[in-house]
Amino acid sequence: MPQQIKWYEKYPKLFKEIQEDLKSSYKTLLFQKENDNYSVIGFLIIEDPFQKELGRYNIKMTFTENFPREMPKIFEISNKIPCTQDRHKYLTNECCLCLPDEVFFYIEKDYTIIDFIEKIVKPYFLWQLYFDLNSGVSIFKHRGHGESGIIEFYKEKLKTDNINDILRFLKDAQKFEIKGYLKCYCGSDKKIKKCCRENISDLKNRIQIETIKKSYESLYKNFNK
Ligand SMILES: [Zn+2]
Numbered sequence: 056m057p058q059q060i061k062w063y064e065k066y067p068k069l070f071k072e073i074q075e076d077l078k079s080s081y082k083t084l085l086f087q088k089e090n091d092n093y094s095v096i097g098f099l100i101i102e103d104p105f106q107k108e109l110g111r112y113n114i115k116m117t118f119t120e121n122f123p124r125e126m127p128k129i130f131e132i133s134n135k136i137p138c139t140q141d142r143h144k145y146l147t148n149e150c151c152l153c154l155p156d157e158v159f160f161y162i163e164k165d166y167t168i169i170d171f172i173e174k175i176v177k178p179y180f181l182w183q184l185y186f187d188l189n190s191g192v193s194i195f196k197h198r199g200h201g202e203s204g205i206i207e208f209y210k211e212k213l214k215t216d217n218i219n220d221i222l223r224f225l226k227d228a229q230k231f232e233i234k235g236y237l238k239c240y241c242g243s244d245k246k247i248k249k250c251c252r253e254n255i256s257d258l259k260n261r262i263q264i265e266t267i268k269k270s271y272e273s274l275y276k277n278f279n280k
């Protein structure tokens with residue numbers, strides 16, 4: 056079997072930057088080698104805007120073979136957060152940080168590890184802290200878990216309430232280009248090129264094709280019986 060090239064071999068510059076960024080900005084997070092991959096382990100400290108510590112979580116960060124196209128995974132291993140759907144945490148301790156479809160609305164595609172921690176990871180844990188403090192009442196807007204989150208996101212982005220428009224977009228978006236003469240996904244009955252063209256091409260550009268496929272499959276199963 057051919058040996059797969061590891062992400063850190065493929066992107067040596069990024070690999071070095073991650074190590075340096077962690078060292079300089081997150082002293083409680085340590086980079087370590089584990090088997091033939093790297094991971095990050097330690098405490099993530101959540102602070103208020105005046106650098107007062109609000110809480111800390113013992114976490115582990117791992118990198119998938121599709122990193123950086125796929126963001127790192129975070130596991131909360133101090134078990135402060137229950138593994139339930141409403142807390143966006145899986146039974147494996149993995150945190151459901153953000154809807155994959157939505158990630159690149161928060162960070163650029165060439166994100167640094169600092170962007171990832173500050174804009175994706177810390178907001179997740181801040182939300183968890185507030186959840187515990189206010190018994191589930193949150194000042195932060197957040198999405199439902201799994202399918203309900205996918206539907207919410209696409210309803211908002213495509214400006215439609217119709218699940219069929221969402222399915223149609225997810226199907227068309229798997230192709231190279233979305234044809235402008237098709238009926239728009241917002242339900243206006245106009246052609247895309249005369250309606251939400253810019254919005255739709257921006258949306259398509261920000262979502263990885265694998266993610267679009269996954270979302271399509273998970274919605275299709277349930278809504279196309
Ligand atoms: Zn979730």
Ligand SMILES: [Zn+2]
Nearest residue numbers: 239241250251
């Ligand atoms: Zn439209």
